[in-house]
Amino acid sequence: MADKADRATEAVVVWERPERGARGPAPERSREQLTAAAVGLADAGGLAAVSVRQVARELGTGPASLYRYVAGRDDLVDLMVDAATAEVDLDVELTGDPVADLVGLAARTQQVHLRHPWLLEVAPEALRTGPRGVDYLEYALRALEPVAALTGPGKLEAVAVLNALVAMLSAVELRTRRSPTGRQSAQSAYLDAVVARGGHPLLAAALAGGAAGVGRPGTESPAGDPFERLVRRVLAGLLAPEPPA
Incomplete structure (x- = not known):
């Protein structure tokens, strides 16, 4: 009973x-x-x-x-x-380059997050996955097929980390869009004043080189799309062979 x-x-x-x-x-x-x-x-x-x-x-x-x-x-x-x-286009043909394919998937996923900001409010429950989510996972795993260094669970972990990164970068982008210009300028002026007083030489050098995402609007950032650059860097680490135990 x-x-x-x-x-x-x-x-x-x-x-x-x-x-x-x-x-x-x-x-x-x-x-x-x-x-x-x-x-x-x-x-x-x-x-x-x-x-x-x-x-x-x-x-x-x-x-x-x-x-x-x-x-x-x-x-x-x-x-x-x-x-x-379902709004993420999964009909894009894979190239056989896992990093390039996943960067493209991440960019398309970010556009959906930016269209529907409420996605970032959804509790990150494990396996909140429906039919379209299953298709998404299958596409991402097909992109990872050439990566022999990762096991199946390792590939799923890589996809999970990638999705978490996309959500985080989407949240930053949305906050930047919503932040009043006056507040951004005030934050930039504060950082300028802090580094001018000395005591933070590494921060001063980083800001002088144009650091993105640290409250200094209008500073020069490294060449290329920052979203793509960050996703590529993270994927390079995720897809690298694991060091021997």
Whole structure:
């Protein structure tokens, strides 16, 4: 009896539940409609704006009716994340160069993060992966096929680190866009004053060379796209053969 009760209360991801039951009238809505409404709310007001009640209001129906399609808000977020993941173009042909292919994938993923900033608010749960997320992982692993130095788990770790880096750099980009110019200028002036007083020679040398991302807008940065440069550097380390134990 206990085993049967455990199975009854076992969590089931939304992808494993049928969109409509075997009995009863045909549903008036679809998960796609719920997802589109939820994404629209999040794009406008952040993830906090999304609830079953608010989605129902957007669709002109009662909240209770939506529980035919989702078990709750977690299901909505899963659907939203997968819909956003579907915007990453996976039809780009791989070149056989793992670094170049993953840099391209990372850049396309960042564009999705910048279009949907609420993605950065989603709790980083392990395996919050739907059908599109599975396709994404398969594409990334195909890009890594030439890397003989990494095991399967090592390749999954590399993809996880890459995605975390993309999220972090996307968050920095969004903060930079939102930061008032006056505050950026004040931060730059503060750093100038600090290094002028001495005591931080390495920081002074780094800023003189044009350090990106340290509160000095308008300074010269190394040649090339900083996003691509940082992703390439991280991938070079991730894909390098592990040193012998």
